[in-house]
Amino acid sequence: MTVIAGHLLVLDDDEDILLSARLLLKRQIKTLSCLNDAAELPEFLAHHMIDVVLLDMNFTLGDNSGRDGFEWLAYLRTHYPQIVVVVMTAYAGVELAVNAIKAGATDFVIKPWSNEKLIATLHSAVALAQARNKNQLLQGENVALRGSLEHLSQMQKPACFIGETTSMRELLRKLSLCAPTEANVLILGENGSGKELLAREIHARSKRAGNIFMAIDMGAIPENLFEAELFGYKKGAFTGANENRMGRLVAANGGTLFLDEIANLALHLQVKLLRVLEQRQVTPVGDEKPFALNVRVIAATNASYVHLTDERQFRQDLLYRLNTVELTLPPLRERKDDIPLLADHFLSVYAQKYQRKKPLLSHKALAALQEYSWPGNVRALNHAIERALVLSDKDTLQAEDFALAPVAENSLSDSVQTNCLNLEILERNAVEKALKKHAGNISQAARELGLTRMALYRRMEKHDL
Ligand SMILES: Nc1ncnc2c1ncn2[C@@H]1O[C@H](COP(=O)(O)OP(=O)(O)OP(=O)(O)O)[C@@H](O)[C@H]1O
Known part of the structure; x- marks a missing residue:
């Protein structure tokens, strides 16, 4: 016996029906849930991923019109179009079942059900639900890949x-x-x-x-x-x-x-x-x-x-x-002990990218990298190392190979404080100084800050610069 790999929700106000569904299906389907109060459906669906709902059509005593069932069917179609709905009706309700299918149900079973027929119906319903999900995912991935x-x-x-x-x-x-x-x-x-x-x-x-x-x-x-x-x-x-x-x-x-x-x-x-x-x-x-x-x-x-x-x-x-x-995430200047590890990592990455022997870092170069305040954080360190590797063919890189831009005094003193407002000021200072240094040249300022041009434009807008 193959277990149906999906999550089935049986929705019926009749506890006897829920009990027989449990007895029959608990070993047939991977995940089985039962609800006897349809009003709990929205809350339940908000927290569970359901493939198939086996839906009773009549929840109000004495009302066999299927009105409740149609309302819940419409709710499912609107809010959870990927869920496959199989409706349950009494023998006399075949016409109701046909109308339910017109309203979006995928199949129906007549109560009392034949065990074999019910299991076969659920097999197909779960397969359909999973195909729908896969299709939705594929479409999604397509957009994601393009976007x-x-x-x-x-x-x-x-x-x-x-x-x-x-x-x-x-x-x-x-x-x-x-x-x-x-x-x-x-x-x-x-x-x-x-x-x-x-x-x-x-x-x-x-x-x-x-x-x-x-x-x-x-x-x-x-x-x-x-x-x-x-x-x-x-x-x-x-x-x-x-x-x-x-x-x-x-x-x-x-x-x-x-x-x-x-x-x-x-x-x-x-x-x-x-x-x-x-x-x-x-x-x-x-x-x-x-x-x-x-x-x-x-x-x-x-x-x-x-x-x-x-x-x-x-x-x-x-x-x-x-x-x-x-x-x-702490700024890089507050975790300087990570700088040697990061520098070594980026040296390996770029040595491989530019197909050259991985250079060493002189003690002074490492000390300079650790002393620097890195307003552009790890991204700026990454760029500095790539630049040094491209512009120098030495076996050992020296401090001057990194052309570290001086950071203004006030930015450095801001950096020591951990107050979040100061981090805003630090960012504003860094952007302002980079722009000044490069006479408003966005590409150069962005490169120095370790940002993309778009990211720099956003910061300029944010700080009114
Ligand atoms: N801990 C780290 N280890 C290795 N590489 C890192 C680490 N932190 C950042 N990087 C590298 O630094 C660069 C910037 O990282 P990332 O884009 O995640 O930063 P971010 O905080 O999201 O930046 P932004 O705020 O500008 O969006 C990336 O190339 C990333 O791989």
């Missing part, structure tokens, strides 16, 4: 998260506890400190590791495209919507959704995101049917805690939805 090309090279690299200082060990300890759970995680840390890498590490150590990791830079999506990009749209929903397009949230179904730069999301869009995360469903623009959303959410920001807890800038209900677990 995330810029992440492709990073995604292919095996995650290698380096950190051995006390603060990083503590962070990694928390990570190993929360990664296998479904808890939402909020990652705080300065630019370039490794928030996305940490998010990928959580995904890699979670049950969703075999599924998609969808990174969305919330600061990079123009406000007027927010809904179309994230929720998708239906053909004809607006000018230019020439085909149905699945949004990135549904594309992330089954996997992890990484919402980067979450604090850059405008307040009115925060409400929309919150609604989707609460209801766990997404309705594409111009459509009526929502898609069920099954994602684990990891969000990240470089914003200060002061910013996040200021309700004029960030909705507190959204914050609570996102920060079940909070992980804070």
Whole structure:
């Protein structure tokens, strides 16, 4: 006997029916749940992934019209279109069953059921549900692949998260506890400190590791495209919507959704995101049917805690939805003992990339790297090492090969403080100085800060520079 690999929910107000379903099916199907009160269905579905619902059509004593069943069928079709519904009716209710099929049920069984027929029906229903899910995932992955090309090279690299200082060990300890759970995680840390890498590490150590990791830079999506990009749209929903397009949230179904730069999301869009995360469903623009959303959410920001807890800038209900677990990445200047490890790692990476012998670092060069305050954090260290390796063919790299830009006094003294507001000031100073130093040349300033041009533009906008 092959066990049906799916989750079946039997919904019937008759306890005897539920008992016989349990007796018959508990060894036939991988996961079986029973509910005798249909009113509990929405709450139940919000917390469980169901493949098939075996739905009784009559819940009100003396009413054999199937009215309740049709209402719940419509609810399932609207809110959980991927769930396959098989209805149950009494012998006299074959006509009812036919109407239920017209209304979207996939099949029906007559009570009292024939065990064999019921099991065969459920076999096909679960197979159909799984094909639907797979189809949805494939569509999603397709969108994700198209939409995330810029992440492709990073995604292919095996995650290698380096950190051995006390603060990083503590962070990694928390990570190993929360990664296998479904808890939402909020990652705080300065630019370039490794928030996305940490998010990928959580995904890699979670049950969703075999599924998609969808990174969305919330600061990079123009406000007027927010809904179309994230929720998708239906053909004809607006000018230019020439085909149905699945949004990135549904594309992330089954996997992890990484919402980067979450604090850059405008307040009115925060409400929309919150609604989707609460209801766990997404309705594409111009459509009526929502898609069920099954994602684990990891969000990240470089914003200060002061910013996040200021309700004029960030909705507190959204914050609570996102920060079940909070992980804070210390800036690189506060974990200087990691610099030799990181430097060695990047030297290996770039020696391989540029097909040359891995150079050594002189003592002075290492000391200079450890003394530097790294306003652009690990990303800037990474770039500095790549640059040094490209521009020098020596076997041993010296301090001057790294051309470390002097960091202004006040930035350095800010850096010693851990107050979050000062981190904002530190970022503003770094951006301002880089722009001044490069006479407003965005590309050069961005390179020096270890940011992309887009990321630098966002910071300039944020700090009104
Ligand atoms: N602990 C680490 N070990 C190895 N590489 C790291 C580590 N932290 C960061 N990096 C590398 O530094 C670069 C920047 O990291 P990442 O993009 O994760 O930072 P971020 O905090 O998300 O940046 P931003 O705030 O600008 O989005 C990446 O190339 C990443 O691989």
